[in-house]
Amino acid sequence: MPSISAKVLIVDDLEEARWVLSNLIRQAGFVPVMAASGEEALACIRQEAPDLVLLDVGLPDMDGFEVLARVKANDKTVPVIMVTANGKAHDAARAVRAGAWDYVVKPFKNEDVVLTMRSALEGNLLKRQVRQILKPLRQADSLLNTMGNSAAIQRIQSEVERVAMTNFSVLVTGESGTGKELVSQAIHVRSQRAAKPFVAVDCGAIAESLIESELFGHEKGSFTGAHQAKVGAFELADGGTIFLDEIGNLPLAMQGKLLRVLETRRIHRIGSTNERDVNFRVVAATNADLLVMVDQQTFRADLYHRLAEYTICLPSLRERKEDLLFLVDRFLTQTNKELGKQVQGLSASAWGLIQRYNWPGNARELRNQLRRAVLLCDDPGEMIAPKNLGALDARRSPSEYLGPDQAEPPCPLDGGLRACPLCAPAALLASGSSLPLKELVGRVAVQVERALLLQALELTQGNKAHAARLLHIDYKTIHSKLKAYEISSTPFMRDSYKTAER
Template identity: 40%
Template sequence: MSAKVLIIDDEELFREDLATLLESEGFRCRTAADGESGLELARQEAPDVVLTDLMMPGISGLEVVHRLAELSPESAVIVITAFGSLDTAVDAFRKGAADYLLKPVVPEDLFAKIRRIQEMRRLEREVHYLRRAVAEAGPGIRLVGSSPAMSRVRELIERIAEAPSPVLILGDTGTGKEVVARSIHHRGKGDRAPFVAVNCAALPRELAESELFGHARGAFTGAVRDKPGVFEIAAGGTLFLDEIGEMPLDLQPKLLRAIEEQRVTRVGGVRPVDTPVRIIAATNRDLGKMVDDGTFRRDLYFRIRVVEIVLPPLRQRREDVPELVDHLLRRLCLRLKRKVRAVEPAAMRVLMAADWPGNVRELENVLERALILADGDTLRLEHLPAEFRRSDDPDRASDDLRAAVRAYEAHHIQQVLEAAGGNREEAARRLGIDPSTLYRRLKELELQPPARGDD
């Protein structure tokens, strides 16, 4: 996105020539002939960069620098003057200037300074949101699971990552919708662009519009300064709208317009701001039914579901539980400073047999509790909540449990075979069974062994 530049200079010819020069390089320019009108424009439009002369009638350039620090703190100021001295430069920097140039201006130097400022601002925004994301999500977030269902999700992510089209992720609470959104962003834009996540259900109703689109100073009580919304902050990257089904109905037309036009106007503002973002939305609600009920706009629904990804609940991909447990335990051990390295078979059986209405999030909470109670390097059945321990009673075994045990056995055998390089004799030895027993179980479990080593 090109930088917005405000030029404040009392010399009309210089001011207009500079604007023409910058616009030829793709920058968007506004001009002001004095400090007062320049400050008013800065208040209204929050430019990325302000170029101001020092020696002007009325408000001096140094006063402009000083007042901009409060009026438009996100604007970087470059002081341009024909009356340069070391003392003047030091004074300008003390008042908040980002850089200093002497007239006559060398165009290449000016372009380079503006672009450097623009890149620094982008990095500052990204660092801020990455820090918040890391604090909220914890270390090591990735898409975990080798089941057919998750393999299909992973394949779809690879196919759509580079496209700018909106994506709608559907799934129960705790299935990992934000993890999928981050995976799409990472594969498409990598670390070059911001990823901004917004929980629509947590937006205060009276401030939702301001959070999304930003506001101008004085737009409402408490708006003491200009503030960008998440659309502006995510510009050039991805905006993840979680729980999109909770978006207030009266805000949905404005959201649709922002998505379609790729620009927003701050609350109380007068000029639109370009916001090229990729929209990824997610919900655990039936948006189609909400459309029929009149609680969600049909046009917005079709706009955000250009690509649709459906995440299966954990109970429908039980074979992923061992891999998830391993991944989550490593994360939790790091955070809790524990050294649990294994899960006993009885505990794994009940974890695989559970229905997990809260999905991966519930699994993580159960494992965190178990880790706190664990007193060695192995997580055992006794460390799990009582309702899980009861489910291991063989007299109450269900079809789900038998299926889970079968899936766990298949997963374990496959891992041992891979560790043995496909050598079935060696795998049988590591498993403590006869090779003939291993061959039979491979056939019964319909396993395809990896490429064999020498038997």
Template identity: 40%
Template sequence: MEDNGRHVQVLLADDEENVRFAMKETLAPMGCDCREAANGREAVEMFAAGSYDLVVLDYRMPELDGIEALKEIHRVNPDVPVLFVTAYGTKELALEAMREGAYDYFTKPFDVEEMRVVVRRALERRLLRRRLQILSRQMDSSLGFDQIIGSTAEMREIFRLIQKIAGQDVTVLILGESGTGKELVASAIHRHSKRRNGPFVAINCAAIPATLLESELFGHERGAFTGAFAQKVGKFEHAHGGTIFLDEIGDMDALLQAKMLRILQERQFQRVGGNKNVQVDVRIIAATNKDLAQEVAKGNFREDLYFRLNVIPIFLPPLRNRKADVPLLIEHFVRKANAQYGKAISGISREVMERFLAHPWPGNVRELENVISRAVILSHGAQITSTDLPLGFSDLQSGAVEDRAGGAESVRATIELAPEGGGDPRQGLIASVMKQIEAGKSLQDAVEEEIQRVEKDVILASLERNRWRRGLTATFLGISRRNLLRKMQKLGIE
């Protein structure tokens, strides 16, 4: 197995020389270039000094056991998959390793083909993660939107639109729910405009009382009102030569709307308490979480101002409508939080991913970032687990996850036994067995065939649920790993 024409680099750590030799001989035909460590401490030092695509760790080693070595390795590079080797009957240790971020495990004495399958899957995952990171960097580089993450068709269309309008000095209206990233889009437009070297001034119109907002936007003259002891320059003057971003403009009162209309038309205004026109050269980008067309119909927003603002509208979809972007956003926010808080979290557990994909995210991307930041700070392992989540997430049972993007329906469909229209699932089994008996089979043969079909469906569903990690699947089903492999072979599951 090669990565861009080079052999993959594997670090084998086991205190038994014959075991290391056997693993090396097993992996050599796969194109693996193996390096050996005789103890946990040596493995950590070799990993820190080299560049590896995969690590295989034995649990019982001198100087530093497998669990501690795993933690040290993940502090150096959490993206490299680690496989755990345990003696038969020490499954609990292997599960502890997986909780600490190990990719999978196998037991001694190991089966050659089983080991190759596990290694191949781990390396494929490593390769996919690397390609995703490269693709993500290429996307950021080509689009220049460092903080805007998205791969759905709708988000790509937004990126293309930003590229088209950034260089044109037109007014932009960004529409979307709170937390969808409206200010990020506004700042991206500014960064790629001709005004990029000028100021970018943002103000939230809903966060400032109406009595103070006019002064904040346009400034005031000395003595304009009680407490105005000196002249004040407003946000529009601060934004001269650049861009002003008016967030939540839908909350602006009627008097300010009239003044806004004038500045959109003439790019001039008067400070509060003044009678001299102030001319400014600014680009105006506005945003709101309200339906301005409805606000116009209700009489809450000026129609002429709406048409002036709505030259180029950009609608940002809520996160619940772009669930395919959730894994990308998670990876981005974990990296960001790692850098901010000095952590080395490699990612999130399967259960947490299920919960994230099922969550409606009423706070959108901002809520997701906050949850990830909190979890990174609180996590004591290599991965974010359900115990690191807020109570609202911890209360959600992983077995009761509702519809989510990416495969949930296929898993449920695989184990669906109930007849159409619902009812007792046993009726579906009985009907299927009866059909086979009517076709000439004996009761015993019909029942055995139906049991095998159900067993195959459940194993397939469990494998998909656990992302085809055989160790986790076996534990989930309450059987040994070898028993699972025998059943997969017998039932024709590859």
């Protein structure tokens, strides 16, 4: 229940109306405060800090909607109930769209006004309680606690805090493994939708024939295999945030349907004749250059502009190596807890290896390598040594294999030594001298497969669907392999775009 001392500001230019409402508010157990104009109301809000505002639409000095806008600009948390004239339904609808809690229509019933005021005060009290509960969660979930404390992460944290409380659609871009979902979750946690669901959809991992059902749902019997009705991701995210990962992989036909949902805020289940209203905030992520895809006509320009109302670009790990120490410590602590071990850290040579490596798979690759290294440590209190980072050591930069004056030898796969270890058998044997032939062959096979994937992306200018056809595999297979090898198609798209521009 709202406090008995709750202040209610009455804003009405008619003295009789103010008198009637003030008596009603006292009888309800609240404290009335009165203003006869818009300017007087704004001054009163600054001085008295009311818990609720009853605001008449027709004021002598300014429109009631202008007062509402200025109140909300100053403090979004103050509930405002608009008082409109009889028969002006469009004023009521406009009030709610502008941020009013509710509206009452003149002439009103006293009990209706009291009920509306109590509802607004109780609802606002509940919102404050939720914000208090979420406040420590938001602080604990700061990106500075999960991604690092570099200037780049501080910038991203500031961008998240700037956009989170708005209803802007946000596009998060960056290479694979840079933390796009972490940033998207941080936006949700700091938003007014934090108490509602966060629903993630990987657009690249769902078969094209199923994506519409996954997003919008379907009715029972709407297609073969639809044995029961299914609620789609947009309905599941009602009131909260839907996260569309790998949005660049969405088929063109689905892009048009998604655009319509974003514009109308209504979804249509497959097999249904009814549309359903949905209230959501969309955050999308991609490791592709969507503007290049727009130029290539593989991504709709209108959908891009609808998604990219605000864009956050994440740097690669090689661009923020000052975060390496933080991330290594965090991942080691997590893995020790997971595996019940007490690995103390890294030897100087292992730390040097980690610092020199370029991390094409970014923080995800670093985490995977450290988890594997901790698993390979057998003794309590052991330090991670280069031998525990063998998989990483085998994928070092070509410059580490060569002398200062040696040029990199040509590779039949046009990928250099890193792409094709067959060109550096001595280095390969040196990095895995304790391994049996079968494992060495397996390592070569893995790297040749990776090199072929890179070459296919280069030949198709980063078009994953074309690359899949070139390699005679399906789209889902190439998507999973690129993800496993932590390969991004973005650099290939950018190169082709720059060439086209020249």
